[in-house]
Amino acid sequence: MVELGDHTKLMNIMIGLCYKVPKWPNPFLQKNYVISKIELKIHQSNPDIIITNKKKNHSIIFECKSSDNLKESQMAKYDKIRNNPILLIQSGKVPITHKDQFIVDPVYSSFKDLSKNELISKYNMLCIYVKKGINCKIDSLILTRGVFRNTHVNKIFPIDTSKDEPPYRLYPFDENDKELFTIEILNQLQKFAYKQQSFKIPQLLEGCHSLWKFIDDNKKFERKANGILHDLQRSKLKGYLSQDKVSGEWSVIIKPNVRSFQAFQKKCKQVIKELDFKSYQDTLENQD
Amino acid sequence: MSAIVKKIPNKLKNRHEIYSFLEDHMAKTYEKIRQEGEYEFGKNLLKTYIIESNYKDPFHFLDSLNGKAIIKWNKIDKDSFLIDYKKSDLEVNFFIDTINPRFWLLHTISPARDTDTVIGKFVQPMISHLDHLWMDRLMLQDIKLEHGDYTKSIGIQYRYGDVFPSSDFGDSFSLRANGAPSDILIKIFSQYPELAGIFAISSVGFKKIFNSDVNENELKLLIEDVYYQGKFTVKGTSIYEHIDTVSDILRKYENLVKIIESEYNMEYTKAEGGFTIKGSPLCIDFKKRIENLDVFVKTVFSAKEPFRLSGFHSKLDSGTYLISCLDLHNGDDLRLELTEDWVRIYLPHDACGNTTMRFLCNLQRYYDANASLEGINSGRIR
Numbered sequence: 001m002v003e004l005g006d007h008t009k010l011m012n013i014m015i016g017l018c019y020k021v022p023k024w025p026n027p028f029l030q031k032n033y034v035i036s037k038i039e040l041k042i043h044q045s046n047p048d049i050i051i052t053n054k055k056k057n058h059s060i061i062f063e064c065k066s067s068d069n070l071k072e073s074q075m076a077k078y079d080k081i082r083n084n085p086i087l088l089i090q091s092g093k094v095p096i097t098h099k100d101q102f103i104v105d106p107v108y109s110s111f112k113d114l115s116k117n118e119l120i121s122k123y124n125m126l127c128i129y130v131k132k133g134i135n136c137k138i139d140s141l142i143l144t145r146g147v148f149r150n151t152h153v154n155k156i157f158p159i160d161t162s163k164d165e166p167p168y169r170l171y172p173f174d175e176n177d178k179e180l181f182t183i184e185i186l187n188q189l190q191k192f193a194y195k196q197q198s199f200k201i202p203q204l205l206e207g208c209h210s211l212w213k214f215i216d217d218n219k220k221f222e223r224k225a226n227g228i229l230h231d232l233q234r235s236k237l238k239g240y241l242s243q244d245k246v247s248g249e250w251s252v253i254i255k256p257n258v259r260s261f262q263a264f265q266k267k268c269k270q271v272i273k274e275l276d277f278k279s280y281q282d283t284l285e286n287q288d
Numbered sequence: 289m290s291a292i293v294k295k296i297p298n299k300l301k302n303r304h305e306i307y308s309f310l311e312d313h314m315a316k317t318y319e320k321i322r323q324e325g326e327y328e329f330g331k332n333l334l335k336t337y338i339i340e341s342n343y344k345d346p347f348h349f350l351d352s353l354n355g356k357a358i359i360k361w362n363k364i365d366k367d368s369f370l371i372d373y374k375k376s377d378l379e380v381n382f383f384i385d386t387i388n389p390r391f392w393l394l395h396t397i398s399p400a401r402d403t404d405t406v407i408g409k410f411v412q413p414m415i416s417h418l419d420h421l422w423m424d425r426l427m428l429q430d431i432k433l434e435h436g437d438y439t440k441s442i443g444i445q446y447r448y449g450d451v452f453p454s455s456d457f458g459d460s461f462s463l464r465a466n467g468a469p470s471d472i473l474i475k476i477f478s479q480y481p482e483l484a485g486i487f488a489i490s491s492v493g494f495k496k497i498f499n500s501d502v503n504e505n506e507l508k509l510l511i512e513d514v515y516y517q518g519k520f521t522v523k524g525t526s527i528y529e530h531i532d533t534v535s536d537i538l539r540k541y542e543n544l545v546k547i548i549e550s551e552y553n554m555e556y557t558k559a560e561g562g563f564t565i566k567g568s569p570l571c572i573d574f575k576k577r578i579e580n581l582d583v584f585v586k587t588v589f590s591a592k593e594p595f596r597l598s599g600f601h602s603k604l605d606s607g608t609y610l611i612s613c614l615d616l617h618n619g620d621d622l623r624l625e626l627t628e629d630w631v632r633i634y635l636p637h638d639a640c641g642n643t644t645m646r647f648l649c650n651l652q653r654y655y656d657a658n659a660s661l662e663g664i665n666s667g668r669i670r
Contacts, residue, residue: 004602004610021568021664022568034564135607165632167632169624169625179602183600187599187613194414195619213556258616261616262591262592265600
């Protein structure tokens with residue numbers, strides 16, 4: 001069972017609401033919201049997702065919370081942006097048509113209902129409760145606190161998702177989803193071997209994570225990927241994986257026949273199975 | 289003693305001469321069948337194979353065969369050539385038409401068993417840059433309806449037991465029917481849910497008459513058998529009508545592949561103030577619920593034939609499987625989400641539309657003949 005982090009799940013769930021995916025609703029897209037940014041680098045806040053309806057001069061900041069450990073400094077920053085949205089425009093993060101009429105609503109989304117949280121109340125934040133049903137399926141999304149100032153948006157709640165399944169490949173993993181990160185790297189290694197191409201880490205990450213190049217703070221992924229590759233080279237994929245000392249390029253050698261790829265796949269499956277995540281995590285954390 | 293090898297003569301100098309020769313051959317085989325009920329021994333039917341090519345220049349394909357077989361070739365014009373292929377006791381020749389650089393037509397009158405083998409040798413190897421067509425069940429039914437005045441044959445190959453663990457001989461099923469009852473069989477298979485799930489059509493045969501108001505000796509007609517991997521065998525009176533039929537089927541297939549590539553390949557690009565996602569995931573719906581997802585995943589993504597998908601999977605607490613895999617046919621990398629009832633497919637920006645069609649066809653043939661392909665922009669695609 002993969003331990004896909006709650007943060008990654010929430011990121012996918014919220015991005016999915018703004019995008020065309022079979023078997024998952026897209027009410028924000030239907031209200032003409034498009035994704036402006038993900039994982040922004042803004043001092044003290046670093047919002048996860050910003051979506052914007054350009055015609056309505058309205059942006060929504062989604063903060064995906066995997067725990068109820070909320071930071072006051074972050075919330076204060078969101079409050080500041082809400083009261084003075086020009087800050088978001090000045091940072092070049094959203095495209096709008098009328099800066100004087102621009103409105104920003106920050107929202108906390110979580111698998112817990114945060115509506116009673118003290119800080120949330122103090123700063124009067126909006127909350128979306130992502131309610132799980134049986135078998136960990138997502139049952140519905142409920143706006144448990146606050147109202148959007150583009151009133152059309154309020155009407156989309158509650159969002160019934162009981163018959164749907166969120167897309168989990170739009171934002172495939174964050175830097176802490178070690179298993180999925182490794183799986184994506186292994187799959188890309190197969191691809192580079194198949195195409196008989198050597199690669200550098202940015203190329204690897206472009207294949208691993210579709211949104212990697214749009215993430216403001218994407219260096220953290222590079223560091224983790226570098227750690228994983230060196231670990232694989234030293235241990236489980238010794239003989240397959242090598243790095244050119246001069247250019248720094250990596251290459252994977254697999255003979256171009258099905259049997260050799262099957263052997264490589266077997267080896268990789270062993271990597272996934274035998275991965276000692278505890279020590280692995282330590283290795284990775286040492287890269288930071 | 290081996291059968292006489294029939295080939296398109298190398299002395300033919302242009303398309304017109306080659307088509308005349310092939311038409312003459314077609315007409316003779318048809319006449320023999322019409323008069324005697326069977327065709328002459330050693331007199332093979334005209335066959336056309338459609339192959340998808342990723343070669344920028346077809347002559348690179350010829351170069352790739354060096355050392356694997358003895359190849360002699362004649363350039364007929366800038367888009368076509370005749371090749372003789374010889375390896376051990378395999379000896380065949382093809383007229384290859386590359387006027388459509390992505391989808392080549394290979395015409396031959398060599399024995400079907402040998403040409404099937406050689407086509408397999410061209411397409412099957414890893415990094416061959418070639419692929420078959422993958423026409424799904426609905427497409428074959430549509431072809432019969434659009435092109436045929438009469439149904440002549442139907443082939444069904446449902447091969448679950450060849451791939452998935454099974455102790456029951458009934459898990460695979462094949463049938464080949466010739467003649468008028470073919471249409472009745474199609475109705476029966478479609479009506480009964482127990483049969484619909486194994487109704488994986490592998491070929492359709494039809495008769496098409498172009499001038500029904502003349503006497504029998506002057507009839508212009510075609511009798512085509514179309515196989516799901518893009519092979520056509522033909523009897524009849526006009527090579528040009530055959531080529532028109534093949535081209536029409538190919539045009540529809542190519543459109544479908546292009547729709548998949550333009551609307552469903554996913555590309556993330558920078559846009560004003562952020563980024564946009566072009567394309568969206570596709571979904572294959574199953575009518576036959578997957579009872580054991582673990583076995584399904586381990587079977588389909590094991591890198592083995594027929595799927596040849598080398599994948600890694602993980603299971604979420606909701607029971608959904610996440611799979612990342614490489615298609616060993618052409619090196620496309622896919623991301624999928626699999627539940628008991630459907631699989632959602634995320635195609636990279638440069639994926640080949642044929643990859644999706646191959647996956648769908650193989651799922652229909654080896655798991656659920658009723659599996660259907662859907663996209664949010666187009667509704668049901670196949």
